[in-house]
Amino acid sequence: MTKALNYRDSGAIETGASPLVVLHGLFGSADNWRSHIRQWQGNRRVIAVDLRNHGQSPHIDGMSYQAMAEDVVAVMDRLDIEKFDLLGHSMGGKVAMTLARRHPERVARLVVADVAPIAYEHGHDDIFRAHRLVEDAMPESRREADEAMAEAVDDRMTRQFLATNLVRDDQGVLVWRVGLDEIEAGYADIAAAPGGESAWEGPALLLRGERSHYVPDSVLEAVRAVLPQVRIETIADAGHWLHAEQPEAFMRAVNAFLNQDQRAPLGVVTPPAR
Incomplete structure (x- = not known):
């Protein structure tokens, strides 16, 4: 049986907002999201997870997105959280898409930060x-x-x-x-497309960095095939670590979406601000 993942939990809060689960990228950890958590936790419960082989979580063979998604579901089961909003950056975004596709009933809203549901050829x-x-x-x-x-x-x-x-x-x-x-041995799975078979039909936001090469226009068709209700927004003057490089713009976009701000209709691409 897989050992439980480490996580940061801001604690239950009576606001009516869904808990927010945050998943970091490759070589990241829950610690990278401390400043964001401090802002979110005033309005909602926030659980930031250390994915397997990262942070203080166990070192485990296998880096498939199916396995990592099930790790996260196990944490939610342990916390008795049935439904939640889900945010993932880079590798964590692929875990988030996998979880939403495999367990659509568990996810209320999905935020994917600077990654597409495709296999990447570049290496590390x-x-x-x-x-x-x-x-x-x-x-x-x-x-x-x-x-x-x-x-x-x-x-x-x-x-x-x-x-x-x-x-x-x-x-x-x-x-x-x-x-x-374990990460190096499982790198082929990390570079692969996320798991799951069906599209996830729920509300989704994909944020991409203006200077990042991870989500070019050429892959937007693939994004919409997996997330047909997606809203795509570009963070100006940001690279792949858009949440660290432009934290205020990132927070504004995420908060507007999580608070169901519908000023921009779903399914469109919002160009970067000039």
Whole structure:
């Protein structure tokens, strides 16, 4: 039996709003969403989950979207939450789409952040190499870890993001808390399309970054085939980490949707603000 996932729960709140379940992306964790949770929790219960092999969740073989979706359902069952709003970024967005397709009765509204329901051909070889370089370096400071990663990853923001997964072992050496071996072995499943057979007919919002290459116009037909009631909005001057790069615009879009603001009809693409 799979061990239970770790999660952050803001606690029950009597507002009538559906609980919001938040799923991070590859090499992320629930910790990445702390500032957003602080804003949401005044109006609704928020549960941010560490997906398997991430954060403080167990290291488990297998990274299929079906398996990860069932992990999340098990957390909701444990919390006795029958129906919820669901938000997922990147890999977490694919988990969210899989869960909505496999358990449509559990999801009230779906928010997908900067990912499409397709298989991606690009890889993360540089990211995996950066992790291994840190393992080899056995750094005792974050500066040393950053220097090791810089050999494989030029972008400082990416290195800072990866460094959120560094923890000290009993000897004071910085080590990765992610299940790196399991993630690397299951990477083909991570790059694959999400699971599920049918379209999810409920209300959906897909947010994409203006500077991101993850959701180009060429894949919008595939998006609508899986999410026929989707509203697609573009966050101006944002890349793939749109929630971190443009947090205010991201929050406005998510809150408007979750509060059933219907100023933009479902099924349309809203261009970025200029």
